Amino acid sequence: MSALLDSLLSASKADVLADSAKYWNPDKVRAWAARGTPLVIGRREGYHLYDMSGHRLIDLHLNGGTYNLGHRNPEIIAELKEALDHFDMGNHHFPAIGRAALAKKLVETAPANMRYAVLSSGGGEAIDIGLKCARYGTKRRKIVSIEKAYHGHTGLALGTADGRYADQFMSAGRPDEFVKVPFNDLAAMEAALASGDAACVIMETIPATYGFPMPADGYLPAVKALCEKYGSLYVADEVQTGLMRCGSGHLWGITGYGVTPDIIVTSKGLSGGLYPIGAVITNAAGGGWLNEDGWGHISTFGGSELGCVAALKTLEITLRPETIANVDAVAAKLRAGLDAIRARHPFFTGIRQRGVIFGLEFNGHPQGGKIVMRELYAKGIWAIFSQLDQRVLQFKPGLLLTPADCDEILERTAAGIAAAAASF
Ligand SMILES: Cc1ncc(COP(=O)(O)O)c(C=O)c1O
Numbered sequence: 001m002s003a004l005l006d007s008l009l010s011a012s013k014a015d016v017l018a019d020s021a022k023y024w025n026p027d028k029v030r031a032w033a034a035r036g037t038p039l040v041i042g043r044r045e046g047y048h049l050y051d052m053s054g055h056r057l058i059d060l061h062l063n064g065g066t067y068n069l070g071h072r073n074p075e076i077i078a079e080l081k082e083a084l085d086h087f088d089m090g091n092h093h094f095p096a097i098g099r100a101a102l103a104k105k106l107v108e109t110a111p112a113n114m115r116y117a118v119l120s121s122g123g124g125e126a127i128d129i130g131l132k133c134a135r136y137g138t139k140r141r142k143i144v145s146i147e148k149a150y151h152g153h154t155g156l157a158l159g160t161a162d163g164r165y166a167d168q169f170m171s172a173g174r175p176d177e178f179v180k181v182p183f184n185d186l187a188a189m190e191a192a193l194a195s196g197d198a199a200c201v202i203m204e205t206i207p208a209t210y211g212f213p214m215p216a217d218g219y220l221p222a223v224k225a226l227c228e229k230y231g232s233l234y235v236a237d238e239v240q241t242g243l244m245r246c247g248s249g250h251l252w253g254i255t256g257y258g259v260t261p262d263i264i265v266t267s268k269g270l271s272g273g274l275y276p277i278g279a280v281i282t283n284a285a286g287g288g289w290l291n292e293d294g295w296g297h298i299s300t301f302g303g304s305e306l307g308c309v310a311a312l313k314t315l316e317i318t319l320r321p322e323t324i325a326n327v328d329a330v331a332a333k334l335r336a337g338l339d340a341i342r343a344r345h346p347f348f349t350g351i352r353q354r355g356v357i358f359g360l361e362f363n364g365h366p367q368g369g370k371i372v373m374r375e376l377y378a379k380g381i382w383a384i385f386s387q388l389d390q391r392v393l394q395f396k397p398g399l400l401l402t403p404a405d406c407d408e409i410l411e412r413t414a415a416g417i418a419a420a421a422a423s424f
Contacts, residue, residue, distance in 0.1 A: 012052075013040050013042075013051075013052035013053055016040050016052065017029055017038070017040065020040075035370065035373070035374060036374035036377065036378070037373065037374060037377045037382075038051075039051050039057070039377075039382070040052045042054075044059075044071035044072060045070075045071060045072060046070040046071060046072075047059050047067075047070050047071070047398050047400075047401060047405060048071070049071065049382060055380070056380055057377070057380055057381065057382040058380060058381050058382065058405070058408065058409055058412065059071065059382050059398070060381055060382060060383040060395050060396055060397055060409065061382050061383055061384045061394065061396060062269075062396050062397075062398060063268065063273075064208060064239065064240045064268050064396070065239075065240050065242075065243060065245055065268045065269040065396065066268040066269055066271060066273050067269075067273040067398065068243055068244070068245065068269040068273075068314075068318070068398055068399045069269070069272060069273065069314060069317055069318070069398070069399060069400055070273075070398055070400055071273060072273070072274070073272060073273065073274070073317070075313060075317060076272040076273075076274050076310055076313045076314060076317075077274065079309055079310070079313040080272075080274055080275060080306060080309060080310055080313075083305075083306055083309040084306070087305040087306055087309065088305065088306070089300075089301060089304035089305060089306060089307075090303075090304060090305035092298065092299060092300055092301075092302055092303065092304075096303075096305050096308075097305070098303075098305040098306075098307075098308030098309055098312070099119060099303045099305065099308055101308065101312060102117070102119065102279070102303070102308040102311050102312055103116065103117035103119065103279075103303075105312060105315055106266075106279055106281050106315075107281060109251055109315065109319065110251075110252070110264060110281045111252075111255060111260045111261070113260055113262070113283045114264070114281045114282065114283055115282065115283055115284040115287055116281075116282055116284075116287035116290050117279050117280065117281050117282075118133070118279065118280045118282065118287070118290070118297060118302075119277065119278070119279050119302050119303025119307075119308070120267070120277070120278035120279065120280065120299055120302045120303070121276055121277070121278065121299055121300075121301035121302050121304070121307075122152075122267055122276050122277075122278050123151075123152050123239045123265070123267030123268060123278050124151070124152025124153050124154035124157045125152075125154055125278060125299060125302065126239075126265045126266065126267050126278035126279060126280050127151045127152050127154065127156065127157040127160075127202070127237065127239075127265050128152075128154045128155055128156045128157055129265075129280045129297055130202070130235045130237075130263045130265045130280045130282070130286075131143055131156040131157075131160075131199070131200065131202065131235065132156070132296075132297065133233075133263055133280060133282045133286030133287060133289070134199040134200035134202075134232075134233040134235055134262070134263060134286055135199045135200075136286065136288060136289045136296075137199075137233055137262070137283075137285035137286040137287075137288060138198075138199045138200070138231065138232065138233060138285075140197050140198060140199040140232075141177050141197075141199060142176070142177055142178075142179060142197050142198040142199060143156070143159065143160060143173070143177065143178050143179070143198070143199055143200060143202060144179045144180075144181060144189070144192045144193065144198050144200070144201045144202070144232070145160035145161075145178065145179075145180055145181075145201070145202050145203065146180060146181060146182065146183045146203055146207060146210075147162070147180045147181065147182050147183065148162050148183070148207065148209070148210040148388045148389070149161055149162060149180070149202075149203075149204070149207065149209075149210070150162065150165065150207075150208070150209035150210070150387075150388065151202060151204070151237050151239075151265075152239075153165065155171075156173075158171040158172075158173075159171065159172070159173025159174075159177070159178045160173065160178055160180075160202055162209075162388055164387070164388065179192045179198070183203075183207060183210070183213055183215075184213070184215065184216045184219050186219065186222050186223070186226070189201070189223055189226055190226050193226050193227065193229075193230040193232055194230060196230050196231060198230065198232040199232060199233065200227070200232050200233040200234065200235045200262075200263070201223055201226075201227055201232055201233075201234055201235065202235040202237060203220075203223070203234075203235075203236065203237065204236075204237040204238075204239070204240065204241060205220065205236060205237075205238060205241040205242075205246065205252075205253040205254045205257065206240075206241050206246075206253065206352075206354055206357055208240040208241070208357075208386075208394065209386060209387050209388050210386065210388045210389055211352070211359045211361075211369070211386035211388065211389035211391070211392030211394070212352045212354075212357055212358070212359030212386070212392070212394065213352065213359070213389075214352050214353075214354065215257065220254065220257040220258075220259050221257065221258050221259050223259075224259045224260070224261070227262075233262035233263060233283075233285065233286060234259070234261045234262050234263070235261065235262065235263040235264075235265065236252065236253075236254040236259070236261035236263065236264050236265065237265050238252050238253060238254060238264050238265060238266050239265060239266060239267050239268050239278075240268065240357075241253035241254070241354075241357065242264070242266045242269070243266065243268075243269040243270065243314070243318055244318050244319075244323065244324065244327050244355070244399055245269075245327075245355055245356050245357050245396075245399075246354045246355040246357060247327045247328050247331050247354065247355025247356060248328065248355065249324045251318070251319065252264055252266075253354065253355075253357075256354075262282070262283045262285065262286055263280060263281070263282045263283065263286050264280070264281040264282075265278070265279075265280050266278060266279050266280075266281070267279070269314065269318075270310075270311045270314060270315075271307065271310055271311065271314070272310040272311070272313060272314040274310050275304070275306050275307045275309075275310040276301070276304075276307060277303065277304065277307030277308065277310065277311050279303075279311070318399065323399055323400065326399065326400060326401075327355060327356055327399050328355070329403075330356055330397055330398075330399070330401045330406060331353070331355050331356050331397075333403065333406045334356075334358070334397055334406055334409065334410065335351070335353055335358075337406070337409075337410035337413075337414075338351055338358070338360070338395075338410070338413070339351065341410070341413060341414045341417055344414075344418075345417055345418070345421060346364075347362055347363075347364045347365075347368070347420075347421065347424035348360065348361070348362060348417060349361045349362060349363040349364065350363070352392075356396065356397045356398070356399065357396065358394070358395035358396065358397075359386065359392045359393070359394060359395070360372070360392065360393040360395050361391060361392055362391055362392070362393065362420075362424070363391050364424045365391065365423065365424055366390060366391060367385070367390045367391070368390070368391040368392075368393075368424070369385035369386055369389075369390050369391055369392045369393035369394075370385040370390050371420050371423045371424075372385075372393050372416065372417060372420045373385045373393055374420075375416040375417070375419040375420040376393075376412070376413060376416035376417075377416075378416065378419070379412045379413075379415045379416040379419070380412050381409065381412045381413055381416055383395045383396070397409065
């Protein structure tokens with residue numbers, strides 16, 4: 001082992017916490033301690049995380065789907081290790097083997113209207129690219145998003161976000177440029193679009209940070225129809241809902257609702273959890289600038305060649321028939337088990353679900369999701385509360401879980417929820 005790695009791996013948890021509090025992010029260190037989840041991830045393997053103390057956790061947070069295929073997926077690691085003998089990040093100004101192959105794969109596996117894929121270094125950057133494409137394609141500035149939206153912390157993305165994220169940096173979008181409407185409210189959406197000056201609507205197919213409220217029947221197709229009526233583009237943020245998480249064989253959650261978007265944004269899981277990358281898949285209108293001014297968006301790390309290898313392998317594994325079938329099996333098994341747990345606990349008030357996306361509602365307490373998070377942590381389950389609706393616990397199982405993994409998840413979840421009863 002190298003001297004550097006040896007010294008890193010011999011650090012104690014107390015040292016890491018002390019240095020993190022001093023040099024990295026004091027508030028985060030304090031907040032996780034106060035919440036009873038003082039995690040510093042040491043070993044990680046498959047769907048298991050180990051706190052540096054040795055405490056083992058099954059990961060049902062997955063960093064929003066980053067670890068869809070597990071931590072340190074051996075197939076992706078093997079591919080990346082070999083790739084390191086041939087590639088580095090590459091030079092973003094030039095065409096490259098990996099970029100060409102990944103862009104082709106993303107366009108070929110997307111709805112037929114899609115024409116180009118623009119590659120980024122992460123999700124926020126990809127959102128900004130998607131919004132720029134919409135502005136380019138329509139020659140309009142206004143961007144419509146939902147209240148309680150979260151699309152990342154970059155410039156335009158932050159303009160679409162809830163004030164919780166934007167205000168301290170004076171980054172809330174100008175109200176004439178960034179309009180927010182309640183989710184599932186078609187009349188408000190039409191009012192925002194009817195003036196005919198909106199470049200786009202940007203929405204997550206199921207808004208993650210808001211606790212995965214499910215779109216009402218017909219809502220998403222109706223929003224798309226309004227976009228068409230008023231000449232706006234539909235930007236689907238599939239950073240959390242894409243890459244098969246919605247199940248039923250839909251690589252992108254939005255197509256499962258019968259909607260063909262104009263622009264799709266992806267990241268997180270596209271990286272295989274091993275090398276950062278994001279992408280925007282766009283139709284010809286949004287991507288027209290790629291034909292006129294190829295330097296219209298420049299990003300040194302965007303579409304790094306190693307990231308492209310990780311993404312190509314990730315897509316290959318995700319699109320296998322056995323993976324597709326497994327997602328639906330995991331979704332059904334966990335749903336049945338969660339229904340049984342819910343029947344025993346009146347404070348477990350509801351289950352929101354689409355595929356392997358779950359929002360567990362604990363409505364009896366304004367921070368119900370946070371309370372249950374702490375109890376589950378003690379029982380060996382890592383699942384995170386929803387920042388913008390803290391009654392809800394996000395519960396995000398991986399695509400490759402086995403039936404035995406599901407049994408263990410349900411057993412530990414049942415114990416954690418039972419332990420939370422006293423707090424309600
Ligand atoms: C739905 C959604 N969009 C965009 C982003 C931004 O991605 P990143 O953190 O890679 O910038 C996130 C991150 O959590 C997200 O959840």
